[in-house]
Amino acid sequence: METIILQKGRDLKLKGAALKQIISLASAARIAIRLADFRGLKPKLDVQENDVIKVGSPILSDKNNPTIKIVSPVSGKVIAIVRGEKRVLLQIIIESDRRQETLGLHKFSVEEIKKMARHDAIQQLLDGGMWPAIRQRPFSRLANPSDHPKSIFVQGMNSEPLAPDFDFLLQGQEGLFQAGLEVLRRLTDGEVHLCISDKATSPALTQSQNVRIHRFAGPHPTGNVSTHIHFIDPIKKGDIVWYISAPDVLRGAALFLNGSYSGERVVALTGEGADNRVYVKTLVGSSIHDVMGGKLKGDMRYISGSVFNGTNAGQNGFLGFYDSQITVIPEGGERHFLGWLTPGWKAYSFSKTFLSSFFPEKEISLDTDAKGSERAIVLNDSYDRYVALDILTFFLIRAIYSGDIEEAEKLGILECDEEDFALCSFADPSKLDIGGIIRQGLDEIEREG
Amino acid sequence: MNLLEKSLHKLSPLFETGKPLAKFYPVYEALDSFLLTTGKVTKKGPHVRDAVDLKRVMMLVVIALIPAILMGIYNTGYQILLAKGQAIHNAQIWWLGLEKVLPIILVSYVAGGFWEVIFAVSRRHEINEGFLVTGILYALTLPPTIPLWQVAVGISFGVVFGKEIFGGTGMNIFNPALVARAFVFFAYPASMSGSVVWVAVDGFTRATPLAVLKEVGRGGDPIAALANQGYHVANLFNGFIPGSIGETSVWACLMGLAFLLITRVASWRIVAGCFLGLLGMSTVFYLLRGPNTFGIYALPPHWHIALGGFAFGAVFMATDPVSGSATNVGRWIYGILIGVLTVLIRDINPAYPEGVMLAILLMNIFAPLIDYFVLQAHIKQRNKKLTPAGAVPIKANSKS
Numbered sequence: 147m148e149t150i151i152l153q154k155g156r157d158l159k160l161k162g163a164a165l166k167q168i169i170s171l172a173s174a175a176r177i178a179i180r181l182a183d184f185r186g187l188k189p190k191l192d193v194q195e196n197d198v199i200k201v202g203s204p205i206l207s208d209k210n211n212p213t214i215k216i217v218s219p220v221s222g223k224v225i226a227i228v229r230g231e232k233r234v235l236l237q238i239i240i241e242s243d244r245r246q247e248t249l250g251l252h253k254f255s256v257e258e259i260k261k262m263a264r265h266d267a268i269q270q271l272l273d274g275g276m277w278p279a280i281r282q283r284p285f286s287r288l289a290n291p292s293d294h295p296k297s298i299f300v301q302g303m304n305s306e307p308l309a310p311d312f313d314f315l316l317q318g319q320e321g322l323f324q325a326g327l328e329v330l331r332r333l334t335d336g337e338v339h340l341c342i343s344d345k346a347t348s349p350a351l352t353q354s355q356n357v358r359i360h361r362f363a364g365p366h367p368t369g370n371v372s373t374h375i376h377f378i379d380p381i382k383k384g385d386i387v388w389y390i391s392a393p394d395v396l397r398g399a400a401l402f403l404n405g406s407y408s409g410e411r412v413v414a415l416t417g418e419g420a421d422n423r424v425y426v427k428t429l430v431g432s433s434i435h436d437v438m439g440g441k442l443k444g445d446m447r448y449i450s451g452s453v454f455n456g457t458n459a460g461q462n463g464f465l466g467f468y469d470s471q472i473t474v475i476p477e478g479g480e481r482h483f484l485g486w487l488t489p490g491w492k493a494y495s496f497s498k499t500f501l502s503s504f505f506p507e508k509e510i511s512l513d514t515d516a517k518g519s520e521r522a523i524v525l526n527d528s529y530d531r532y533v534a535l536d537i538l539t540f541f542l543i544r545a546i547y548s549g550d551i552e553e554a555e556k557l558g559i560l561e562c563d564e565e566d567f568a569l570c571s572f573a574d575p576s577k578l579d580i581g582g583i584i585r586q587g588l589d590e591i592e593r594e595g
Numbered sequence: 596m597n598l599l600e601k602s603l604h605k606l607s608p609l610f611e612t613g614k615p616l617a618k619f620y621p622v623y624e625a626l627d628s629f630l631l632t633t634g635k636v637t638k639k640g641p642h643v644r645d646a647v648d649l650k651r652v653m654m655l656v657v658i659a660l661i662p663a664i665l666m667g668i669y670n671t672g673y674q675i676l677l678a679k680g681q682a683i684h685n686a687q688i689w690w691l692g693l694e695k696v697l698p699i700i701l702v703s704y705v706a707g708g709f710w711e712v713i714f715a716v717s718r719r720h721e722i723n724e725g726f727l728v729t730g731i732l733y734a735l736t737l738p739p740t741i742p743l744w745q746v747a748v749g750i751s752f753g754v755v756f757g758k759e760i761f762g763g764t765g766m767n768i769f770n771p772a773l774v775a776r777a778f779v780f781f782a783y784p785a786s787m788s789g790s791v792v793w794v795a796v797d798g799f800t801r802a803t804p805l806a807v808l809k810e811v812g813r814g815g816d817p818i819a820a821l822a823n824q825g826y827h828v829a830n831l832f833n834g835f836i837p838g839s840i841g842e843t844s845v846w847a848c849l850m851g852l853a854f855l856l857i858t859r860v861a862s863w864r865i866v867a868g869c870f871l872g873l874l875g876m877s878t879v880f881y882l883l884r885g886p887n888t889f890g891i892y893a894l895p896p897h898w899h900i901a902l903g904g905f906a907f908g909a910v911f912m913a914t915d916p917v918s919g920s921a922t923n924v925g926r927w928i929y930g931i932l933i934g935v936l937t938v939l940i941r942d943i944n945p946a947y948p949e950g951v952m953l954a955i956l957l958m959n960i961f962a963p964l965i966d967y968f969v970l971q972a973h974i975k976q977r978n979k980k981l982t983p984a985g986a987v988p989i990k991a992n993s994k995s
Contacts, residue, residue: 158643160643380980380981381981382981447642449640449642451640452640453640453641453642453643454640454641454642455640455641456640456642457639457640458638458639458642473642475642475643477636478634478636479634479635479636480634481600481631481632481633481634482631482632483599483630483631484629484630484631487654490646493646494645494646495645495646495647496645496647497645497647497858497859498857498858498859499647499651499652499655499858499859499860500646500647500651512643512644513636513643514636514637514642514643515632515634515635515636515637515644516633516635516636516637516644517632517644517645517646517647517648518632518633518635518644518647518648518649518650519628519633519635519648519721521648521649521721521723521724521764521765522723522763522764522765522766523765524649524652524725524764524765524916524917525649525652525860525916526916526917526921527862527916527921527923527926530923536977536980538922538970538973540921541921541922541966541970556974556977557970557973557974557977558977568640568641571640571641571644572641572643572644572645573645573647574645575645575647575648575649575651575652576648576649577644577648579639581640582639
């Protein structure tokens with residue numbers, strides 16, 4: 147087993163890691179299904195307000211591909227269907243009756259899974275509501291069950307700031323995890339690649355069977371799916387690769403072994419604004435209020451996911467479908483006199499333009515201050531040292547700006563996702579949203595087919 | 596502090612859309628964000644941001660220029676006293692120097708700033724901090740004797756035709772400060788070009804080192820000719836000679852370079868390329884020297900570093916990331932060619948004694964071409980990696 151060591155990238159060592167200890171929440175009172183989580187889904191509502199539903203009841207389906215369903219992780223009642231401008235569906239909020247009555251499906255043993263036909267395995271995932279856990283590259287959208295991916299990647303590590311430790315989450319889950327991998331094996335004629343940290347020790351990750359295990363080391367983005375694909379089985383035009391995160395493999399396995407949808411999610415509570423920094427066992431889509439134990443503070447930002455790629459959920463928000471982390475950091479917004487002139491003992495920067503850059507702190511504290519406003523790109527050499535892929539970021543941005551899709555494809559945009567550029571946006575002196583620009587290019591390519 | 600914040604806050608409604616001063620919002624924004632950090636918060640990921648912004652970067656470039664500015668002021672005063680044959684008195688040197696240099700810097704900032712504001716207002720974008728650098732860079736390339744109206748005309752041309760007509764900061768092909776300098780160089784050769792230079796005393800002229808070298812006959816001894824006019828390698832490096840305000844002292848430029856490299860604001864590849872190119876090309880000429888070659892051929896390579904505005908140009912002008920190459924390989928090629936061209940213009944072109952300004956402007960034109968070739972090579976190598984044996988690659992430059 148080789149270890150791939152990243153030379154480029156950087157770790158952001160924030161204060162507020164979660165203690166390695168899992169506590170169970172009594173049970174979530176409210177959960178939501180957030181439409182923004184499911185890229186590529188054209189939603190068709192399958193429920194109305196006040197409908198009574200069970201665990202596994204379909205809430206939404208995809209207009210383009212009606213077999214893809216998003217299901218409820220709780221039993222209870224639909225209490226709100228939230229729409230935004232032009233009646234765009236935003237989220238469906240469900241109140242739990244705490245009984246967790248389930249919609250039963252067929253059960254399979256591990257031996258049966260190993261002998262299943264591809265079609266039957268896909269059918270079980272679709273019927274049970276676990277299909278959306280599988281996404282595809284390029285475009286990071288929901289996978290299409292009628293596609294044949296050249297390989298499947300299991301993200302067995304996460305290198306974002308204060309990220310949940312997948313090695314810890316999979317401790318003692320060997321059986322379940324292996325069953326999940328067997329399901330994935332049924333879905334492709336190519337390889338299933340399991341990408342794990344070089345520090346991983348849990349047997350679930352290190353001793354899995356029938357998959358190719360790869361170890362990754364080095365700084366963030368060493369845990370990103372794009373990084374793994376880039377170094378192991380890179381994407382060219384026309385290729386399709388599927389990917390899934392290790393915690394979701396466990397949920398997928400549970401669907402086969404128990405015959406019912408598992409909405410279980412272990413979430414790391416992180417960030418200097420979180421008081422009780424531990425791992426919490428809860429449900430997919432739980433409300434931030436419930437997960438934080440009801441103790442919310444006004445001057446904090448509650449992020450579902452990491453500070454890099456998470457969404458600003460807000461105090462009344464909910465956990466995202468794919469997120470295993472909540473980060474709480476203070477809101478910024480204080481103004482300082484002649485800020486650009488200070489020697490910068492306290493400023494934090496990847497650049498060497500502040501005195502503090504020469505005396506690195508062990509753990510840093512950051513609020514949500516944007517530290518400047520948007521400008522044109524001037525320092526065009528500041529991007530590449532933070533992108534692990536073989537991408538010339540400045541030229542890719544330029545191609546997207548000028549609408550030259552063909553050039554963008556040649557420069558490798560199909561290998562990218564916006565999350566791969568979070569470090570660039572973080573460090574950009576021009577304060578641009580580089581990931582957003584990349585996403586704009588990807589959307590354009592998707593539209594044109 | 597609070598008072599300042601409050602009074603700025605009171606002013607802000609005047610600049611809102613629909614209000615009489617709405618057009619001048621960029622001016623308000625510039626003042627507001629100059630005095631206080633913006634206090635804006637992120638809206639989406641990344642939710643936290645690095646402390647560096649363009650204001651900071653540009654400020655560091657200005658700080659890197661401080662040795663050259665101080666040296667320029669001191670040397671201007673020193674040369675005046677020297678020409679007048681008066682006793683050298685430190686306080687007087689600073690005073691005489693300031694009297695000449697400060698108006699030039701102020702006129703450059705005011706005239707250039709005027710156009711910045713006009714374009715920011717008419718195009719509704721923020722005033723860019725890059726002008727803090729352009730304005731001072733341009734002033735430092737001028738002789739202290741230049742009439743102030745020429746300073747104003749030059750920087751106006753530089754800002755408008757060197758930058759704004761290309762779409763503003765980040766879009767310009769040429770370094771705007773150099774465009775301004777080139778404009779006055781060609782428009783007002785009497786006060787700019789360099790067979791005789793500029794001591795800020797009426798009627799006093801003295802040949803520049805490069806002009807001296809032009810006059811050295813075939814097979815002549817350049818070092819002796821320079822020594823004859825009072826130029827030695829030491830005073831050429833130290834900069835106590837007449838010349839453009841900020842360009843005479845190599846040490847001042849190297850101090851600025853050290854600062855720019857430590858703070859990683861300038862690309863070390865470009866600067867290293869410039870010096871390598873210059874030394875390499877002048878070594879070639881040095882080896883070719885003979886009884887029938889121009890006298891300048893026989894100048895030892897390290898003298899070239901000290902001549903003219905090379906050090907200033909290589910450190911502060913060639914490293915402008917917008918008008919230079921934007922790939923790492925490209926930066927090397929770009930830098931090396933600037934050095935090579937500088938020597939070529941100095942050694943075999945009889946028309947222009949100073950080469951670095953023209954070399955950089957010429958390479959500004961070629962930078963996109965260099966990047967194009969580097970990019971094609973990058974795409975080719977990407978395709979190779981992505982293509983399993985037997986498959987058909989995407990052609991690097993096909994328009995399918």
